[in-house]
Amino acid sequence: MPYENILVETRGRVGLITLNRPKALNALCVALIDELGKALDAFEADDEIGAIVLTGSEKAFAAGADIKEMAGKSYMDAYLQDFITKGWQRVSTVRKPIIAAVNGYALGGGCEVAMMCDFILAGDTAKFGQPEITIGTIPGAGGTQRLTRFVGKSKAMEMCLTGRQMDAAEAERCGLVSRIVPAADLVDEAVKTADRIAGMSRPVVMMAKEAVDAAFDTTLTHGLMFERRLFHSTFATEDQKEGMSAFAEKRQPNFKNR
Numbered sequence: 001m002p003y004e005n006i007l008v009e010t011r012g013r014v015g016l017i018t019l020n021r022p023k024a025l026n027a028l029c030v031a032l033i034d035e036l037g038k039a040l041d042a043f044e045a046d047d048e049i050g051a052i053v054l055t056g057s058e059k060a061f062a063a064g065a066d067i068k069e070m071a072g073k074s075y076m077d078a079y080l081q082d083f084i085t086k087g088w089q090r091v092s093t094v095r096k097p098i099i100a101a102v103n104g105y106a107l108g109g110g111c112e113v114a115m116m117c118d119f120i121l122a123g124d125t126a127k128f129g130q131p132e133i134t135i136g137t138i139p140g141a142g143g144t145q146r147l148t149r150f151v152g153k154s155k156a157m158e159m160c161l162t163g164r165q166m167d168a169a170e171a172e173r174c175g176l177v178s179r180i181v182p183a184a185d186l187v188d189e190a191v192k193t194a195d196r197i198a199g200m201s202r203p204v205v206m207m208a209k210e211a212v213d214a215a216f217d218t219t220l221t222h223g224l225m226f227e228r229r230l231f232h233s234t235f236a237t238e239d240q241k242e243g244m245s246a247f248a249e250k251r252q253p254n255f256k257n258r
């Protein structure tokens, strides 16, 4: 399928999507978001793919929603189109693991899309921010909610009220990113990490993802119960038997994704 705003490739069992609107610093226009959704659908349906990496360029993961495209929208346009919610949510509903590999700017919608992924690996040049306030609006794709859960109220509030950007070191310190790698190595490291995940049992990986995600949405009591039930479910998989037998037999497991 031809894409105009993204590059889509496979690296073994990893699906790699690169945002590719260099002249606009990967500003997230409607066409790009539509293509991103299609690429995610295709990887989700592809049995050969066990994990996905989403990245941008060295200068920008994405500098936000396309300001020029949205500038003239009326309230009615935004409301009737359910602007931002529709389409963008696909990133957060992918069931296969998805890693954001962020170099350069991840601002506004760029930061929000990165936070929709399962975790963020940052290049040492990464900069995160929610600058919507500086253009007379507020985050509309989860910035006020997800950022607050990641970094706490004080830092999220400061970033949303001032538009201040955070560098990679600060983002790592406050738990927004899982780790920092040299910018030049970022994509390879993200693909290596995704490949390691793709080598695990796919259903069990999906259960682990669902369990961690539940921590964002529910009480501790319900989260612990949900985790325990999923944990019990792993004992119904062939891969749990294989994984534990392989450990006892001092060999590598051969997971069948069953």
Ligand SMILES: CC(C)(O)CC(=O)SCCNC(=O)CCNC(=O)[C@H](O)C(C)(C)COP(=O)(O)OP(=O)(O)OC[C@H]1O[C@@H](n2cnc3c(N)ncnc32)[C@H](O)[C@@H]1OP(=O)(O)O
Residues within 6 Å of the ligand: 023, 024, 025, 027, 028, 063, 064, 065, 066, 067, 068, 069, 084, 105, 107, 108, 109, 110, 112, 131, 132, 135, 138, 139, 140, 141, 143
């Ligand atoms: C999803 C929501 C609801 O949460 C809303 C949003 O995401 S609102 C958007 C939030 N993002 C921003 O406000 C960031 C806007 N961009 C910048 O502040 C700067 O471009 C920069 C700091 C990221 C980089 O600055 P610089 O290196 O000086 O490059 P520029 O010359 O500014 O940009 C190059 C080129 O890209 C275009 N561009 C950049 N960002 C966007 C954008 N978000 N939408 C549309 N176009 C963007 C910029 O206009 C330049 O293009 P030309 O004017 O040269 O054609």
